[in-house]
Amino acid sequence: MAAKSDVGIVLMNLGSPDSTAVPDVKRYLIEFLMDKRVIDYPWLFRKILIEGIIVPRRAAKSAEAYSSIWWKEGSPLIVLTKQLQMAVQNDMEIPVQVAMRYGNPSPEEAYNNLLKENPNLKEVVLLPLYPHYAMSSYETAAIYAEEVYKKKKYKFKLSIIPPFYDEPEYINALAESMRPYLQQDYDYVLFSYHGVPERHIFKGDTTGAHCLKVNDCCHVASPAHKFCYRHQVTITAELVAQQLKLPREKWGISFQSRLGREEWIKPYTAGVLETLPSEGKKKLLVVCPAFVSDCLETLEEIAVEGKHTFISNGGESFTMIPCLNIHPLWVKAIVKYCQQIIAEQ
Structure with a gap:
């Protein structure tokens, strides 16, 4: 089992456009919809459908929708996930980072931030913030995070927490x-x-x-x-x-x-x-x-x-009814899941 100082945590959520500007929303939609686990059609057909039909038709409308719910601090999902990061961090000595499946910050950025804090990092515990298993949510997040991990040949161990729908x-x-x-x-x-x-x-x-x-x-x-x-x-x-x-x-x-x-x-x-x-x-x-x-x-x-x-x-x-966001019992649940995974290693 790695020492506490040798472990890091990544909370991984869906992601959001960088802003409500149409080009940013367009870029985000293309990345999201081109994911083969979201729209699982052959690549060429998917590209024609998404970049030629869906995104040109939806980008401006989606940008307007995002504008209607955008907070002064930025995307609600990004802001709330970072608030969750801080809440979990307050309950743990282990460093906690945030990553998104689409957009920023990326898993690579999260991994690198943990390594900056501790170059001798031995293990990263990744929690995809999806309670239920679906190929277009939990699966794509977990696989993407693992692909980045393997591609960059990180030396630390990556442990991924499974769906927690009935925990x-x-x-x-x-x-x-x-x-x-x-x-x-x-x-x-x-x-x-x-x-x-x-x-x-x-x-x-x-x-x-x-x-x-x-x-x-x-x-x-x-x-x-x-x-x-x-x-x-x-x-x-x-x-x-x-x-x-x-x-x-x-x-x-x-x-x-x-x-x-x-x-x-x-x-x-x-x-x-x-x-x-x-x-x-x-x-x-x-x-x-x-x-x-x-x-x-x-x-x-x-x-x-x-x-x-x-x-x-x-x-x-x-x-x-609002999502769990930073509800204290949800924060405690995350802390417990991460501690269990670390203890099992």
Whole structure:
């Protein structure tokens, strides 16, 4: 086991454009969407689709969306991740750095900063800030961080913390961050997760015969669950609802951020928000557990667009519960996960 002084920690999040200027947003979108684990089409087709069609059409609109949620300190996701870094650092003697899958700071910058602090670094513990396994989130972050590590031939050991979707500390932090909002009058709690194409679920099914093929597949035991995003988000919601003692008829799951026309996992958040008022669920709480830091998908897509959809269809009140961000229980959970990995080495 390496001494504390020989270990460093990297917290890795999604990333964000460097600014709300269209060229910066365009550059970010190309890097993000050209990732073969995000849009898994052949390279040439992907390049034509993204750089020739999607990004030219979306860049200006996306820049406007980012501008609407941008803070004076910068991108909310970047600011909140750095605040998380400071909070974790305050609870640990081990140096903590931040990296992003897309944009800045890069994993290389994070590794190099740790080496500047300690040239004799023996181990880096990497925590991808994605609770659930998906090829377009956790997988691409972990593999990218490892590719950079191997390419640069760093001498330290790299240890990557696995998804923590059902870990008691994470579930407790998420539930307790939600609890104060349950004191208000509400009809329904919606767990809105980032969506993924159905083909990603099929590709991740190690058995080739379980996911979306077996009846109630998320609750039928299978090795496929280790890499199944749909199963893992379902378990997270169920464990949180259980801890908060939410009646089954008072909560549900949906999936947001669909891109393109193909089938994504359902139900879609936009459609659910349209229909809930007609079902008598007019006072809504929405939480987005796929994200641990508030970002464009929570602050704009849900808190602004989602609220508009819900209210315009007859909803009366709409509250988006913030992500974990720097909640004290979340900070403690991270510290514990990192300490466990270090102790096991």
